[in-house]
Amino acid sequence: MTSKGEETDLIIVGAGPAGLSAANKAAEYGLRVTVIDEFPEPGGRMLGQFHEESGHWWVGKQIADELIAEAGRRGVRIRCGVSVYGMLKVDDRFEVSTSIGALFAPRVLLATGAAEIPMPVQGWTLPGVMSIGAAQVMANVNFVKPGRRGLIVGINVLAMAIARELSVSGVSLAGIVLPPAGPLAGAAAKPKDNLELLMGLSHLAPSPILRMGSRIARSCNLAGWIANFFPRKGIRMWDIPLQLRTAAVSINGNERVESVTLAQVDAKGEILDGSQWEEPVDFVALAGGLYPLAELASVAGCPFIYTPELGGHLPLHSEQMRTPVEGLYVAGNITGVESALVAMSQGRLAAASIGVDADAIGSGGDRIVAEAMEEVGRTRAAALIQFQPGIAEARRGIYRLWQETIEVGV
Structure with a gap:
């Protein structure tokens, strides 16, 4: 004192x-x-x-x-x-x-x-929903896994860096997806904008082919074209599905997180009709930057x-x-x-x-x-x-x- x-x-x-x-x-x-x-x-x-x-x-x-x-x-x-x-x-x-x-x-x-930055998603007040930084602290500082299987909502540098840390720490992740479109999410909900961001991180890609391809695509301004043809199931980085064409619609559960409703989106981030499904997870990490x-x-x-x-x-x-x-x-x-x-x-x-x-x-x-x-x-x-x-x-x-x-x- x-x-x-x-x-x-x-x-x-x-x-x-x-x-x-x-x-x-x-x-x-x-x-x-x-x-x-x-x-x-x-x-x-x-x-x-x-x-x-x-x-x-x-x-x-x-x-x-x-x-x-x-x-x-x-x-x-x-x-x-x-x-x-x-x-x-x-x-x-x-x-x-x-x-x-x-x-x-x-x-x-x-x-x-x-x-x-807070990243609101319907159902985000359920126990088991946390910021990506909180998941990092739980796993890397307190040595407690945030859950058995989780999902990261938000694609940015912070999400990518901590996803790698969580993977190394043995935390199971169902994927990294986009936030729902809206005024708070803005460009963060658009595949093209996220792809441009990821191209700027080509030096972090887990293979030489991905690093070279990202640099070429960025130099040729191909983000919009690539976003249209990005695989619906995403690509794997560090064995984690990176899903640029998938957005979180809602977080579901009674007393805690039980699943997340996901949906396919087009290149502009708009939800495709009839594409929703539920992904079973017991924790969600929100990455707003x-x-x-x-x-x-x-x-x-x-x-x-x-x-x-x-x-x-x-x-x-x-x-x-x-x-x-x-x-x-x-x-x-x-x-x-x-x-x-x-x-x-x-x-x-x-x-x-x-x-x-x-x-x-x-x-x-x-x-x-x-x-x-x-x-x-x-x-x-x-x-x-x-x-x-x-x-x-x-x-x-x-x-x-x-x-x-x-x-x-x-």
């Missing part, structure tokens, strides 16, 4: 990859750092993540353990199970209101990550911009991770949804900027910031998981806006 009015040099909100990486680097510069997170243990989404990266398995739990151990050696204070409900800057310091009292610091880094969890930046008075390539509305920030609110910084998925590796490099960059602004680094600070910016660029370019196409271009647009407005005093 912290004492009311505790003071430190830097408060970091979020103990995920960005927050922990920033904390360790800032502590290396000699700053007193306190990290707070509402979850019961540090690590964030890394705790349930693993995937193949450059010929080896990247295991998030292992990386998180290494970051947490380093934080302990450097004297970083990590407070978990702590909620933040307010931020106010008075004179030259922030007052951060938390569930264990007020914290004060001249600088705050928001590394709050991202949240899942991710959006930046940025409410605290709004509370602090930071302006926002809308960038769909990065997940939606996010706080305006510079390439050095500064915001227009002096002393407020951002890093990780709050700046746009990308991989944990990018978030970690952004955290180190934010720490370098904070170190310079706090006069904690010395004469070599600008060089360190420049090197950290280059590291972010290299990590982004090499990232295996790209949540949306056009991320690099969107980033450049944000930084141009910063230069055209904030840097000239608009």
Whole structure:
């Protein structure tokens, strides 16, 4: 239990990859750092993540353990199970209101990550329906299978990545299907749009033939034509049926999930008459994608911009991770949804900027910031998981806006 009015040099909100990486680097510069997170243990989404990266398995739990151990050696204070409900800057310091009292610091880094977008389907309040992230946590963090046989509703990068993890963990999946068409689903319910997204992920395909075919089809703009002839039963990826011409109509059951009513759809996502059938499953994972969890930046008075390539509305920030609110910084998925590796490099960059602004680094600070910016660029370019196409271009647009407005005093 912290004492009311505790003071430190830097408060970091979020103990995920960005927050922990920033904390360790800032502590290396000699700053007193306190990290707070509402979850019961540090690590964030890394705790349930693993995937193949450059010929080896990247295991998030292992990386998180290494970051947490380093934080302990450097004297970083990590407070978990702590909620933040307010931020106010008075004179030259922030007052951060938390569930264990007020914290004060001249600088705050928001590394709050991202949240899942709800994907409503008729019957989604039944026990056994969960977000795809919840299924990931159950299987990979708590080592409990979410059910005997499940179905994923929603075709996106998050769904594909976690489907692979669940398959490796021994979870049986009947398939990955489209959500029902409607205003909330939008393009996510259309086979053509999903096929274009998957073509952008050709490097993740499980065979060289699929990877080459996807690249050729994308370069020739064949998504619409392929969508018309995509197999009705789908294709198998990691032995999971990927069904671009099948949509979930309803989730059925009395006291819990018992089945899902599915239907064939045409290339535009419209249900074909008489094509419905019931698929027996005992759990359903809804995959609506991710959006930046940025409410605290709004509370602090930071302006926002809308960038769909990065997940939606996010706080305006510079390439050095500064915001227009002096002393407020951002890093990780709050700046746009990308991989944990990018978030970690952004955290180190934010720490370098904070170190310079706090006069904690010395004469070599600008060089360190420049090197950290280059590291972010290299990590982004090499990232295996790209949540949306056009991320690099969107980033450049944000930084141009910063230069055209904030840097000239608009």
